[in-house]
Amino acid sequence: xxxxxxxxxxxxxxxxxxKSLKCEQHMGHRAMYWYKQKAKKPPELMFVYSxxxxxxxxxxxxxxxxxxxNSSLLNLHLHALQPEDSALYLCASSQDVSAYEQYxxxxxxxxxx
Amino acid sequence: xxxxxxxxxxxxxxxxxxSILNCDYTNSMFDYFLWYKKYxxxxxxxxxxxxxxxxxxxxxxxxxxxxKSAKHLSLHIVPSQPGDSAVYFCAANSNSGTYKYIFGTGTxxxxxx
Numbered sequence: 001x002x003x004x005x006x007x008x009x010x011x012x013x014x015x016x017x018x019k020s021l022k023c024e025q026h027m028g029h030r031a032m033y034w035y036k037q038k039a040k041k042p043p044e045l046m047f048v049y050s051x052x053x054x055x056x057x058x059x060x061x062x063x064x065x066x067x068x069x070n071s072s073l074l075n076l077h078l079h080a081l082q083p084e085d086s087a088l089y090l091c092a093s094s095q096d097v098s099a100y101e102q103y104x105x106x107x108x109x110x111x112x113x
Numbered sequence: 114x115x116x117x118x119x120x121x122x123x124x125x126x127x128x129x130x131x132s133i134l135n136c137d138y139t140n141s142m143f144d145y146f147l148w149y150k151k152y153x154x155x156x157x158x159x160x161x162x163x164x165x166x167x168x169x170x171x172x173x174x175x176x177x178x179x180x181k182s183a184k185h186l187s188l189h190i191v192p193s194q195p196g197d198s199a200v201y202f203c204a205a206n207s208n209s210g211t212y213k214y215i216f217g218t219g220t221x222x223x224x225x226x
Contacts, residue, residue: 004156006156040218040219041218042117042202042216042217042218042219043157043202043216044216045213045214048213056213090156090157091156092156100147100162100206101162102159103159104156104158104159105156106154106155106156107154107156
């Protein structure tokens with residue numbers, strides 16, 4: 001099983017809402033990642049978790065709050081987002097942070113109104 | 114500053130012919146390169162990779178060539194098939210401990226039947 005799943009597929013939220021994006025993998029990977037991708041742009045790294053600990057935060061605003069409850073799950077909590085945060089949010093995982101290949105989920109298309 | 118560049122936003126190729134996708138980079142510390150394929154509404158799928166100690170890596174119809182002196186890599190698809198129509202991203206990283214990928218902007222390949 002080389003699948004990374006993400007829920008929901010689509011999310012529309014207002015600027016005062018609180019929502020969460022979820023990511024799951026059952027490949028035994030110990031590194032998990034959140035990326036943001038705007039239309040016609042490459043994915044941009046947001047966060048890296050290694051062995052369930054946050055190891056990289058690419059200066060992401062605090063309205064994005066990641067959480068790794070266990071080795072298979074990665075959440076991204078959203079609060080007080082702005083319309084410019086509308087994007088495709090991709091989760092990825094790899095064997096560990098030293099593994100080069102990352103496996104991506106299908107993404108959550110987020111629209112902030 | 115775009116460290117990984119894919120200067121052709123789109124490419125059309127006849128089925129059965131060769132597709133050549135190009136990628137240039139500026140950071141000489143990059144030592145591992147990957148190609149991802151992305152279909153609409155899906156996350157990027159890992160395709161093929163190459164280490165800087167090699168100049169060629171082949172996997173079935175896909176071959177990646179690396180020219181370190183020119184800081185250039187290319188992906189060859191032979192023969193091209195309609196199912197290859199997708200956006201192709203090259204990505205690079207350096208053995209800096211962060212294993213952060215820098216993605217190019219992508220090239221949309223259309224294989225015409």
